[in-house]
Amino acid sequence: MRIVPGGRPDDPALTVDGHTWDHARLAREIDRRAADPGNQLDARGSFLAAALVNVFAAAASGRPVLVGPAGPPPAAPIPPGAWLVATTSGSTGRPRWVVRSERSWADSLPAFTALTGLGPTDTVALTGPVSTTLHLFAAVHTLCLGAHLTDRPEAATAVHAVPTVLRSLLDLPTDAPLRRVVTAGAGLPADLTHRIHTRGWDLVEYYGAAELSFVAAGRPPGPLRAFPGAEIDIRDGEIWVRSPYLADGYLGLDRAGLGPGFEPGAGATGALRRDATGFATVGDHGVLVDGGLTVAGRGDTAITTGGATVLAEDIEAAVLAHPAVAEAVAVGTPSPRWGELVTVVVRLHPDADPTGLRAAARAALSPAARPRRWLVAAELPRTPGGKIARGAVRDALRDGTPDWARPLP
Numbered sequence: 001m002r003i004v005p006g007g008r009p010d011d012p013a014l015t016v017d018g019h020t021w022d023h024a025r026l027a028r029e030i031d032r033r034a035a036d037p038g039n040q041l042d043a044r045g046s047f048l049a050a051a052l053v054n055v056f057a058a059a060a061s062g063r064p065v066l067v068g069p070a071g072p073p074p075a076a077p078i079p080p081g082a083w084l085v086a087t088t089s090g091s092t093g094r095p096r097w098v099v100r101s102e103r104s105w106a107d108s109l110p111a112f113t114a115l116t117g118l119g120p121t122d123t124v125a126l127t128g129p130v131s132t133t134l135h136l137f138a139a140v141h142t143l144c145l146g147a148h149l150t151d152r153p154e155a156a157t158a159v160h161a162v163p164t165v166l167r168s169l170l171d172l173p174t175d176a177p178l179r180r181v182v183t184a185g186a187g188l189p190a191d192l193t194h195r196i197h198t199r200g201w202d203l204v205e206y207y208g209a210a211e212l213s214f215v216a217a218g219r220p221p222g223p224l225r226a227f228p229g230a231e232i233d234i235r236d237g238e239i240w241v242r243s244p245y246l247a248d249g250y251l252g253l254d255r256a257g258l259g260p261g262f263e264p265g266a267g268a269t270g271a272l273r274r275d276a277t278g279f280a281t282v283g284d285h286g287v288l289v290d291g292g293l294t295v296a297g298r299g300d301t302a303i304t305t306g307g308a309t310v311l312a313e314d315i316e317a318a319v320l321a322h323p324a325v326a327e328a329v330a331v332g333t334p335s336p337r338w339g340e341l342v343t344v345v346v347r348l349h350p351d352a353d354p355t356g357l358r359a360a361a362r363a364a365l366s367p368a369a370r371p372r373r374w375l376v377a378a379e380l381p382r383t384p385g386g387k388i389a390r391g392a393v394r395d396a397l398r399d400g401t402p403d404w405a406r407p408l409p
Helices: 023-035 048-063 102-106 107-117 133-147 163-169 189-200 312-321 356-365 392-397
Strands: 014-017 019-022 064-066 086-089 097-100 123-126 149-150 160-161 181-184 202-209 214-220 232-236 240-243 249-251 285-289 292-297 302-305 307-312 325-335 339-348 373-378 405-407
Touching: 014 048, 019 023, 019 064, 023 048, 048 064, 048 133, 086 133, 107 202, 107 214, 123 133, 133 149, 133 160, 163 181, 163 189, 181 325, 189 356, 214 292, 232 285, 240 285, 302 312, 302 325, 302 339, 307 312, 312 325, 312 339, 312 356, 325 392, 325 405, 339 392
Parallel strands: 014 149, 064 086, 123 149, 123 160, 160 181, 181 202, 339 373
Antiparallel strands: 014 019, 086 097, 097 249, 202 214, 232 240, 285 292, 302 307, 325 339, 373 405
16 A cells, blocks of 8 residues: 555545645645655645645655644654654654654555545545644545545534544534544543434544554444554553554654664653564553453553643653742643643742743643643652652542642742
């Protein structure tokens, strides 16, 4: 398989802001962009049509393409054979560039088509930015099918969306053509599953990560099972997977900070870890019973919010940059809307003025990583070794605000 749009020339390919491209125009734009000189293509910060043209042109020309929000390009050289170089990061200051081959996505297309039942006659709504790989894959899959990608859910027969957005789609008129919904990015609440089924929509859920791609999928309320071609192993509560869909690793990062380079997962700064047998994990916790996977959530340092994964260390670094902050801990707390709410607890220096702290963090962090709940404490829970006990903080905040913390003024 290759990452190549399908579709008959006169059929609609893409409708955005009321403007429609047919597949013939899409093909022309991709060919034109593929013929442009240069070592790499850049889809960061682009409008939807331009971003997708760059992604497909990179596949056609054998060049890498940068995907993500607008910002500085990576300083490290991109390794040979790379196709997609996408950011997954909690802050704009320390982007993590995930590197994957074209094949790592192309090989999953037939299985994903079979799972979802989507076909070339569908009109598929995109409900989030293609700067995130969840939505980018949805767009790429739709166009490879030869189907019609739209930004209008009310006109769609199918939709890709995180659970928060799916909840809002229940307000669509009962005569809307929507018949199939595909969701990922956060746990699916039981009440939402029931309401979707009440509408008569076919519901498909999958679990994965930018670094892992597809791990498991299913039709709720049935269990998630290993995605075709993927092997799942639970080790000390962590979900490990081996498949042809894994990313190659991170670009230009290593724990020692020794400068630009390419790390294939092992030892790279970030959630991804790999072993010598080809299995990888991003630290998500889960339980596997009779082949059914229950995802319990990410480990201590990653927060999944609104379909994006951000790292606590990046959030804490941005908060600690403010002179009033002596210590900070970032955790995810349960939220029916966001999956997890980014919450920060700080200990301030004596007599310090925290004015400007929120604004400074907002300026330093990407939208997904910006704290939505701020607390201050005189002391933070600690492990026997003296470190901040992140798990204890998360547990204490799960049901409200503990007596040792109060809202930040």
